[in-house]
Amino acid sequence: MGRRLVVSATPSRPDVDAELAMLKDFQRRTVDRVHEQFWHPTDPTRRFLVADEVGLGKTLVARGVIAKTIDHLWETVDRIDVVYICSNTQIAHQNLPKLRVGEGIAERHHADRLTMLASELRHLEGRKLNFVSFTPGTSFSVGGSGGRVEERVLLYHLLKATWSNEVRPGPWLRFFRGRVDEARFRRRIDDFNRSHLSADLVRDFAESVQTLRNTAGQTLIEELREGVEAYKGLGGRKAPEGVSARRYRIIGRLRRALARAAVKRLEPDLVILDEFQRFKDLMSDDGEGADLARELFDHGDARLLLLSATPFKMYTLPEEPEGDDHYRDFVDTVRFLAGDDRASRVKTDLAALRASLYAGDREGASAARDRAQAELRRIMSRTERLATSAHRDGMVVERTLPSVRLEPDDVRDYRRLHRVSRVLESQDPLEFWRAAPYVLELMESYQVKQKLQRHDAHDPALVAALSGGGARLRWDDVRDYLAVDPGNAKMRGLVGDTVDSGAWQLVWIPPSLPYYELGGAYAAKELREFTKRLVFSAWAVAPKAIGSIVSYEAERRIAAKAAAASSAAGFTRYDATRPPGLLSFNRAADGRLGGMPVVGLLYPSVALAEAGDPLSVAAEMGEALPLDRDAFQRLVRTRVEALLAGIPEGEPSSAPDERWYWAAGILLDRLRDVHVVDDLSYGFHYEESDDPSRFSAHVEEAALVEAEDLGRRPDDLSEVLTRLAIGGFGVCAARALGRSGSSEDLSDQSLQDAASNMAWSLRNHFNKPEVMGLVVSQERRPYWQDALSYCVDGCLQSVLDEYVYLLEQAVADGERSETWFKISERFDEAASLRTSTHTFHDIRADDGAVSMESHRTRTHFAVRFGRGVAEDDKNVMREGQVRAAFNSPFWPFVLASTSVGQEGLDFHYYSHAIVHWNLPANPVDLEQREGRVHRYQGHAVRRNVAAGYSSRPEVAASGDPWPTMFELAAADRPEGSNDLYPSWTPPLAGSARIERYVPSLPLSRETHSLRRLLRTVGAYRLVLGQPRQSDLLRYLGDRAADLGDLSIDLEP
Template structure:
C-alpha cells in the first residue's frame, strides 16, 4: 500500500522524534479510518534502518484487533503471515518460544490484560504453561517449594493442583529470575527465599496470589532479556488501557493493593523505561477519552486533563506537562475574550499557536475536516410505528419479567426483538423460561415481524432472495449482469449494524435467518444435505468444474464493456477458443459429444503432459473413494467437434476453476511448483465448492436459470453475477490495497469463506432451537459454533471479520461496542445501521469509522464512475480492477491525499438510525450529530462549547473554524514551513 502525502509526512515527523534523544515517545492520533497501523509499520521500517534487528512489540486491547493488524507488522519480516510462527503469546512464554525473525525484524503481539500479570486487579493464575515455568523456577528454592506445595495441596483438596507439572525454563537465566524475584518481593539484599516464605505466611495472601505474583516475576525477567526487550513499543487503541501509561494513584492503605500498584509500575518501567528505553508509539483516534481497565474514564468531566496527562507522559517531563496545562488555561481564557472580532481572533490565534508549539513535538493528528467540510455520510432516518402486535409482545414480556426488571422492560424490548424468545444469558431469562409462551411468537418464517425496527430492517437488507446471493456484485461489471444480480433489481448490499445491548445481535441474526430458511426446522429434523458433494459417476465432472486447468482457461480473455451482453461474451469466447485450438494443431471437426471435462482433460494432456500429470494427481485425491474414472488413464485428444468446442468454451468461460485460473495469472500468483497448484486447488475444491453448495444458493440460482442440474445452473450464475470480476476485485483488495502477495492471496481468499454456519439459540414455545446463521450473523457475541457433536469450536470473530470483508456471506453483521473500535469492516459495506443510538459523539464516530476508511466500497464506487470504462479497456490479460487502481493513482494527488482514497467524490456511505413516533430519539440523535461536528472541530479544546460560542461571536461558522482550532496535523507543518 502506497502512503498518502499526509501519512508520509506523519511518518517523517514521528520518526524524527523516535530516533532522537529524549523521551522518544510520540502519539499518532489520526481520525478513525486514516491508516494509523500502516503509518506505524512504516515508522518501524525507518527505525530499523542501520540496525541488525528491531524488536517490535505491538500491544492492543483485544485479540480481534490483534488478529486484524498482526499481519501488517508480520509483513515487515518478509515471512508469509499464514506460515509465520508468532512464538509465545504471553511474556512469560516468550524467552523459550521467540517469534520468527526475518528482514531484521522480530514482532511480538500481546494484549496487556493477559501478558502483564498484576496489571489488572485481582488474582490471575494465567495459563498452565506459565504455571509450569513457575514450578520449575521454584526448584532452586527447596524450602519455598515445600511451602508452596503444601498450600497448593490444601487449595486443591484432592483436585487439580496449580503447580503440578514442570516446564522448560529455556531462554531464562537463574540470575535474571532471582533479580526479578527480589524486585517483586521487595527484597534487595537478604535471602530471597526467606523473604518469599515470609510473604507467603501472611494472612492476606494465598497460593493464587503467589502464582499471580510469580507470573509477574517471569514477565519482568523476560522483559529484561536482550532477546525480548523491545526497541519499539506500539500501543494501539491505548486509550482503552490508559492506566498502563498513566497509573492510578493507589490511595488505599491495604498492603496487598499497594503491592500490586508497585508491581504494576515495575512492569511498566521494564516495558517502557530502563537505561536503553525503547521508542514508544501510541495510536488512538480518541486519545482524549482515556479509560481505566474497568472502563471508567481517567477524567470523566474535564476531558482536556487527559490531554495534559498524556502530554506529560509523552514528554516524560513534569515541566512540559505544567507548560501544556498553563497553555491550555491560556487558550481557555482566550476563548472567553470580549471586544472586537479582530481582538478576539488575535487572542485565540496567539493562544492556540503557543499550545500547538508545545504539542506538535509530541503528537500528530490528521482529520478529514482539513479538506472536507461536509458530513461524511448520507443520513437516513426512517420513521417507525408501533403496531398492535408489537404491544402484545411487549405486554407479555413486561409481565413475564416481573417487578424486578419492570424498569428495564421498555429499553430491552425496543432493542431486543421478541425478548421472551431471544434473551438467553440474561438474568431475566430465568423468569422468562418459567412463564407461559408469548401469544405472538416468531419462528414460522411467515407473517409480519412484531417489532417496529425489525420490520424496517428486513426491508432494508432485502428479502430472502437478496440474502441468498452467494456473492455481492462487482464494483465494475465487465458486462451487463443478469438474473439476481441484474441492475434492474436494486441490491441492498452489505450492512453493518451496531447495538448497545449484547442480546440484540443474536436476536436479529436469528430472526432474519429464520425467515431466510422459511421457518424453524422441526425437532430432530436433519439439516438439508449440501449440494456439489463428490460421489458416483458425476464426480469427474464436478472435479472438472472446480479444476484450475493449467492451459485452457488462458485461451479465453472475456470481452469487457459495460454494455456488452452475455450472448456477445459467449460468442467471442468461442472464437478465441477455436483460434487457440488451431494454433495448438488440434482439429475442429466431427460430430462427437464427449463429456466436457473429459475433452478438457484430453486436450490438456495433449498440450503438456507434464502439467497434466499434476492435474491428474490433484483429481486422484479429490475422487478417492468415489466411483469415478481414473484421470491418469484418460487419453490425449487432438480432434474435437464443433459441438464440443461450444461446450468447452462455455465451460472455460463459466466454471469456477477456470475463472480462478485466469485470476491467478492476472495477479501473479505462482503455479509453477506442484505445491503451488495443490494449495490453489485446495481453495477451489475444499473451500469454494462447499460454500457454493449451500441449498439456499441452489434455490435462488436454479429459479433464475433454465439449466436443470445445479452444477450447470451454477456455471450459468458465474456469468450472470460477474463472478470473475468479483474475484478480480477481491484479489486486488487483498494485494494492491492490502499486503498479500503470491499464494498468500489464495490463503486469504479461503479465509473469507464461511464453510459452515454458526448457531444461535432461539426459543419457541417450550422448545429450544439452534438457528443456523451465516447470511446474517452476530459478531463476537452469543453462541456461535462450528461442527462437532458438542457444538465444536467457536466461530472466531476474526473469521467473521474476514468473511464480512469479502463479497461472500455474511451480508449483514450485527455487533455491539466490541466491534466499535479498531476493526475494519469497509471493503464491501457502505451502510451502517445504528440499531440503538450510541452513548456519545465519540462512539458515533468510532462506529461510522468502521466503514469510512481507505479504499472503502463507497470510495471504489466513486473511482469506478470516473475510471471504470477505461479500466475495462485494459491490456489483454491484465487485471481490470488493478488497472482502475493504477489509473486512480496516476492522477495528481491532492495536498493531503485524503480526497481520492478516503473521501468519495460522489456517493457517500449511508448511516441509518430510526425515529420512533412520539419519542425523543430524533432530537437526541440531532444533538449528538451536532456535538460530533463540534467534537471534530474542537477536539482537544479545554471547552468545546466555549470554542463554538467564540466562533459565533467572531462570525465564523463551523466550517470556517479550522483556522482558530488547534491543528496538530503533520501535513500542515509542511505548508506552514513553505509559507
C-alpha cells in the first residue's frame, strides 16, 4: 500500500474560537474533555482515547484538539509539531483536508514512509508550527528488506555526508541499487538534493551507525563496509545469493537506524493515531516496531490522541476464536492509556460490578459502576448517536430482498460442486455455494480452484463430477447477451432488488430535492426512492460474483434498449468493439466541424444559467418545490425568448441554421461582456478517441461566431434553448458552483473554469457505452439532444446542487476559487470511473476431458471494492476512485466488499441500504457495518430533511437550498436533544430509513442468528469490560433491558 506524508505550516496563530465554532455541541464537549485531561494542573494524562460511535466526526474532534493544543503551547514552545498517523492512503486522502487548522495552510506532499521523513526534516526547522502526516504501512516495523529505491538513495547520501571520501560510485552504488538498473540508479543519486538533509539528522544517523552492534559485536558501519567489499570486482555480474541476502539485511538495519533518527528529530507535541485498533501491535512491550512507536509517542512532553470507534473488541462470543478477547483487549487498552496501577483499579471495580449484577445488588452495582466510570473518563470518552433514543436502532428498518428463492438448478449446482470437491479432496463447498453462484467459474485463489486447474483434465472421475446438472456460466450466452440465471438465491434477490426494479435505467441516483416533477425513468415512484446498496460478505468470491452477474444483467437490458433505439450505441454482441463516444469533436470530409452542439452543451452560459434557474423561477412564481414541470418550462421559455429578442435574428430568408443551438448562449453572454468560451479549462484529461487539435478548432469557431453570419433561426430554437437553460452540462455546473460559493456573479473566471471542468467530466460520462445505450432515444435525433432531454428528465440541476453541497463540505478550505477547483477535481474523479473486468472460466466436460476457457466480464453497475488490504499504489488509486464514485450520484449503484479494512471509510453520500450477504457473528460488527451509511448528513438524513422542509418558501428564496433546509430543521430541534439533530438523527418526515437486508432462505440459520444479534445489540454495553460477557447476559436474561442505567457511560 502506498504511504503518504504531508508537511504543512502556517506562521499565524489559529483562531481557536473560530475553529470550535465549526463543531457540533457534542464534538466541542469531547474536545474540551480531551484538552482538560491533557493539561490538567494536578492529574494530567498524556494519552486519551476518543471512541465515538462510527460516523460522528472523530476527525473533526481531532481538529478541535489540534487547535486548542496549538493555542495552549503557542506562548511557551518555540516550535510546535503535530503528527497525524493513519492506517492507509484512502483514510489519509479522506481526512487530511478536515484536519488543516487555520487559514492558508499550504499542503505539500513529501515522503511516503517514516524513513523518508528524514529528507523533509530540514523544512521543519525554524518554523513555529508544523503539521506532519504519514500513513506508515510498515514504517514502524521496517524489517530486514532493502525497502524502496528512494530510501536507498537517501541512505547513500546520508552515509556520504559523513564518510565522503569512502562512499563513492562503484561498489557502494552497486550495493545500494538493489535490482534497479545501474544507470537509472546513478541518475537517482545524481538528482538527489543534499541540501534537504538536516545536519542534526546526519549527525544522529552517523552516531547510530557507529554504535549499533550485531550479535557478533560488529558495529553497523563495520558490517556495512564488509558488505560493500563483497561487491568490489563484480562489475555487472549478479551477486551470489548469500551476498545479496546479507546486503538486504544490512540495508534493513540501516533503514531502522534512519527511522529512529527521524523520530528523534521530529519532536512531536501532539500525536494523533487514527483508527487506533489497526495499530494494536504497538501496545506490546516487545518488538522493534513497538519500540520505535514508543519513541514517537513518549517523546518529551508529547500528548497522544487515539481515535477509534472500536478500540477494543466491544463484545465477544464463546464460539469466536479466543472467545475472551474482549476482556484482555479492554484491559490492555486501559493499561496502555493509564498505566498498570490505574488499570488494576479499573479491573477491581469492574469485578465488583460483575459480582453485584450476579447478586442482584443494584446499589452495589451502581457504586462500582461509578468508580470504574470515573477512572475510565479520565482516559477515554465515547458519544453514541442514539444513546438517548427510545429505540437504539433509531432509523434502522429491516427490508427483504425480493425473489430470494432456491431453484432446482441451484441444488443440482451444489451437488456438482460437492462431487468435484470430493474428487479434488477439498473442503466442504457448502459455504461457497451459499455465498455465490457459479463458484468454480468465478472463484480465483481458493484451494479448490487451484486444485481444479492443476488436476488431470482427463480424469474420468472429474469429468463425471462436472457433467452433472445445474446452471452454467457459458461464454456463448454472455457473448450473445442472452439471459443468465443469477444462479444463487441471494443473487436472485439482489438482481430483483436492483436491476428488476428498473434502476438500470438511471444514470444517476434521483435527487433528494427535485426542483420540478421528474420525467422519463425518474418519474417512477419506486425509482425516485432508490438508494445505492452496500453489500458486505464474509467470502471474497461473493463481491466478484455480485459485480459480474449484476452488472451483466444491467448491461444486457441496456443492450436490448439500445438495439431497439439506434445502432450508433453499439451493443450488438458482448465482445464487440466498444463504440466511440457520440459527444465527439469530429471534422467532416468537407472540413465542417461536427461537434459544435457539444460545445454548446459544455459552455457555462451565464445568461442561460440565470434564465433557467429553477429556484429563481420558484421565487418568481411564489410556488413551493417541486414545481409543476410544464409551468416551470413555460416560464423559462418566456425568459429565453425575451433574451433572444436582444440579439440579431440572422438572415431570415435563408434555410434554418442549426448553429443557433450552440451559438445563442455565447452571443447572449457577449451582451453581458462575457467573452470566455475560448478561455476555459474544459476538463482535466482527454479521452483516447479525442483529438485535442479538433477540439481547439471547435472552440476557436465558437469564439468567432457572429449573429449576422448565421442563417434563419430554427423553429424550435426557443424550445431547445429552454432545455439547455434547464439541463445543459455547463449551465447546471455553473449554477451549482454559484450556490456553493454564494456567488451572484456566475461570470467569475474561477467559477467558469470549474464549471467547464465539470461539464467536460459529464461529457465524458455521457460518452461511456453503457450511458449512451441508456440515453439514446427512438426519436432518431442527434445524441446531444437525447443527452439534454435526459438531463431535464432527471433534473440534473438538483443532482449537481446536492452533490456539490456534499463536496464543498469535504474540500472547502481557504479561497473560494480553490474550493471550486477542488470540487471540479473530485467531481471528475467520481464521474470518470472506468469499467473494470473480472475473469471467469467457461468450464466444460466434453469428449472425456475437462476444458477451462478464460473470458472477462465487465463491472460497472455493480462493483467489487477492495481485495483485502491493498498494498500497491494502483490498487489504492482504483479503490479510492471506486469509493469516490460510490459516494457520488453516478454508478456503481451496488458496491460489494468483505468487511476487511473498511473501518473509517465513508459510504453514506448516496446509500442508506446495507445488505448483509453473510451476517457477522458479533453485534458490534453489525453496528459497524450499518454505521458506514448512517453518518453525517447521509442519504437517508437528506431525504428526510428535504421531505420535511423543501416546501418552505425560504428554501427557494435563499438560492442555496441545502444549508437552508438544515438550518430550518435545526431551528425545530426537539427539547432535550443535542446537535446530533438533524444531521445524524433527522426528523423522520419522509420514508427514508437505514435499510437492513439479510437475504436468507426460510428455516436457514441466518434467521436465528439475526434474532440473537438484535437481542444482544442493545445489551452488550452493560457488560463492557467484563470477562465471559455472554454468560453474564444469559444469566441476566430479560432483566438486562431494565439494567441499562448501570451501563458505563463515557459521554462527555
